[in-house]
Amino acid sequence: MIIINIVMTLAIFVLIGVVLKLPEYITKSWLEETKNKNAHNIQIESYFKQLGGQQQQEILSIWTEFLTDIAEATKNIQMHKALILSKDLISCFMIQ
Template sequence: MFLNIISTILTIIVLVLIGVVLKLPDLLTNTWLEKTKNKDAHDIQIESYFKQLGGKEQQKVLDRWTDFLVDMDKTTKEYNIKTPGALDRYNKLMHDTIVYGSDRTVKILASYNHFTFITEDSKGKSYQMIVYIAFLVSSLKEDFSGYHIDPLTLLKINITDFDDYKKIYMNCANEIAQEIKRE
């Protein structure tokens, strides 16, 4: 009789454990889905807020960075450290990029600034800086419009000898992509 009671209790416990184990995947999936939905809703809310607040400002930031690619000579002179007010203009551009850019854009900006601070002047540095700027413009374009444009495609627009240096640009792009992933 005592063994029957223990056997019945053990059977009930085993059945309950089997039920819990069978329901566990559903429970985990529902928890994961709920977290994902909440995160997506939060991200959409933040994106909407920034679109409302800074759509025009975001466009101005994109325009200023795009100037670096479209009119390199003019923009280089405008932001040259020897040009009066250049540092203030660049600091304002950095400020606005941080305020209106996505976390991806800010990572690219941080990598770009870090690269310019630690790297000695060289021919390779010029190529790398141009590719960084293309990454910034690409990221800002995606922030602003939702459309992704490959940074190297942006370089082809205005660099007439792109094909001559394509391998260098591609190497720079790969290095930058790896740098951004590490951030």
């Protein structure tokens, strides 16, 4: 009878210890899960920010190329106008 009482007392102590540690275990588990979700969300956000930055860089590059091509095209248009005007001037002198 004494052995059964000792075993029951030890079982109750173990059960009480488990019950007392259970909230701490649940809290740690929940905290770890929350940290993992937050880290995952931060990685996703960082990826899309980087991707957005690359796209902005590409758009800026396209606009820069476009603007420099306009400057080049403007030079070509001015040269074209100068050639036409000089051709007109030459033809005016030749007619007289």
